[in-house]
Amino acid sequence: MATREACRQLLTEFEGIVGVYRSLAKAVPVGSLPPGSSVLFALSRSTEPLRAGRLAELLDLDMSVVSRHLAHLVEHGWVERRPHPSDGRAVLLGITPQGRAVVERATDACLAVFAERLVDWSDDDAERLSELLGRLKAGFGHRPLPVPAVVSH
Amino acid sequence: MATREACRQLLTEFEGIVGVYRSLAKAVPVGSLPPGSSVLFALSRSTEPLRAGRLAELLDLDMSVVSRHLAHLVEHGWVERRPHPSDGRAVLLGITPQGRAVVERATDACLAVFAERLVDWSDDDAERLSELLGRLKAGFGHRPLPVPAVVSH
């Protein structure tokens, strides 16, 4: 267990991290991160179609929010809605090839910025930070995708 | 220089970090993170009064955004506006004792959540993540406070 002081220090650094994300989003060409990107990214990382509720759970968002983003993404042809085979209330969401292209473009654009800002980072530093961020997310219940197949029906 | 693959991995983990912040904000008692918290936090970390423009620069926000948050914070008595001694256009912002109390409460509330979610973290892990997040922020131009005294007048 980390000391209270270490936690406080971590909290201080963490507090500004949203600003870093905002800076990244601003540094990227306009249109690279379209509205609803987070939902699209989550879908792109899934190996199988997901229900809306599962997406909301994974992103720790209200389902109404996910639903609204999905409407936008479907409208653009980046996500496909299909009826759930065994549950008439549910829908299955899958990313389309066009959606994958959007994710690719977004990733490339962000990578370019990262490469520019992290020139003096070693491979080791980058990997260590990836690992620690992953653990932090896991601690907050943001499970990695693909999902460990809790088949809901 | 980290490899493209390491950067891509880091980007993947980083992408979901905003969700973690959202989860933290939701896990905390209502009112712990009042609107404009980020501006208040920045002011609380400064050892001297700051101009609005300097705050915007530090947070990488448009000044109009900072101005709007400041109006709210001043209204609550958490921030004090004073005229700049040598520049009639500028204002100097300082946190009040009441503002510090708000920051303390917010910090304590977040710390409680962190302590709960990071039970299995070692001191070393927490410190390493703090350090790496700090470097990441620096890479994106988010300079730590207190400011290295570029006296503007």
Add this chain to the structure above:
DNA sequence: TATTGTTATACTCTATAACTATA
């Protein structure tokens, strides 16, 4: 009755543009 998802409404955060006051 309970659950899945959608829609209506409202609140927060942010940026752009127009404006005022001062330099």
Add this chain to the structure above:
DNA sequence: TATAGTTATAGAGTATAACAATA
């Protein structure tokens, strides 16, 4: 003329509540 800051307006993200359809 240029700069510091404010205000008006608009767009994006989110949550709550009411709702429809299905289980």
